[in-house]
Amino acid sequence: MSKLRLSITMSLDGYVAGPDQSEENPLGTGGMQLHEWFFPLKAFREMHGEDGGEVNASSGVVEERRENIGATIMGRNMFGPVRGPWPDESWRGWWGDDPPYHHPVFVLTHHARDPLEMTGGTTFHFVTDGIESALSQAKDAAQERDIWLAGGASVVNQYLAARLVDEIDISIAPVILGSGARLFAGLQRDTLKLRQIRAVDAPGVTHIKFQVG
């Protein structure tokens, strides 16, 4: 059975992006600090076609998160800064011609758009009929493999509230953002029964994985 696996980085005070997200500042004010543990890694540099980089306790976690993933689901703000109807087809994601997904990516939006085929195996599909439809399409695309729930907070919180997430792997960054997009906002008590599977103490970050029961 294909699982829906959330992996995301959160500040110690619960935010996955800072306020005032924009094209210049996709993660909002201060949001880049969340990912400082990731940038020095060999795994990150490889994604950008660069040599070198560190291998540390985070490397195994990054690898584990990618294993057996056949499709990705994300919110529209994670795909790009365009709001409202698409003015044209010119926005093609933050990631250049060869995005680091290499599989179908389902982008939740209120505004229809034709699928966008990139090089390297990534195709962006724009889903306008809700989170359950996106999950069902992602499952078909992933075949027996799992689906990565990538962000942002709004889409993730909707999937959590609907109890559709099977696994949560949170990277907690040593950062206080104070405002922005808050993960787990709006959930009712005990919506999720969590069982801690493991925690990894890595340079500048802690990765905690939960099974959702």
Add this chain to the structure above:
Amino acid sequence: MSKLRLSITMSLDGYVAGPDQSEENPLGTGGMQLHEWFFPLKAFREMHGEDGGEVNASSGVVEERRENIGATIMGRNMFGPVRGPWPDESWRGWWGDDPPYHHPVFVLTHHARDPLEMTGGTTFHFVTDGIESALSQAKDAAQERDIWLAGGASVVNQYLAARLVDEIDISIAPVILGSGARLFAGLQRDTLKLRQIRAVDAPGVTHIKFQVG
């Protein structure tokens, strides 16, 4: 130099107590779940004069948190359920005649009250002139030892906002509370520069320690 050390348990969504705290339910609705990692421990049973209990990866953390502590600071709601002026002297804390502190405890309140000497070395001092005064009195009492900042969220958030905390050790429980007393609420971005010191993967909890710089 005496340090102010926060150690506290937080839900994955950032709460240190549930809603509707009362005498019957001191940690609010669902709040007891936060501490389920602690109750089975030998260290917890010993505090209550009981034999047995587990020794696991949390045991060393509990011990470390108690080491070199000479005084404690807490908010009034952590001391008891009484709100407004003290009707009489009958409320003597949640912990019986011999509270598990064994040193001076400074309780922040708006309502004056005489010091309350318990058995076993604990004396509760009621401080009405603010967080800096409580800290200065606690430092005098602790002499060269450190001060434990114990909770609740309101008092802790005030100390954090005033940049008076030297060390933060957070136990993250695999629980979603959805509402209640939220740690780190109301802080501005980058109020605190945090450096992760260590994370401990323990049964049903992760303990992450930060130096505040």
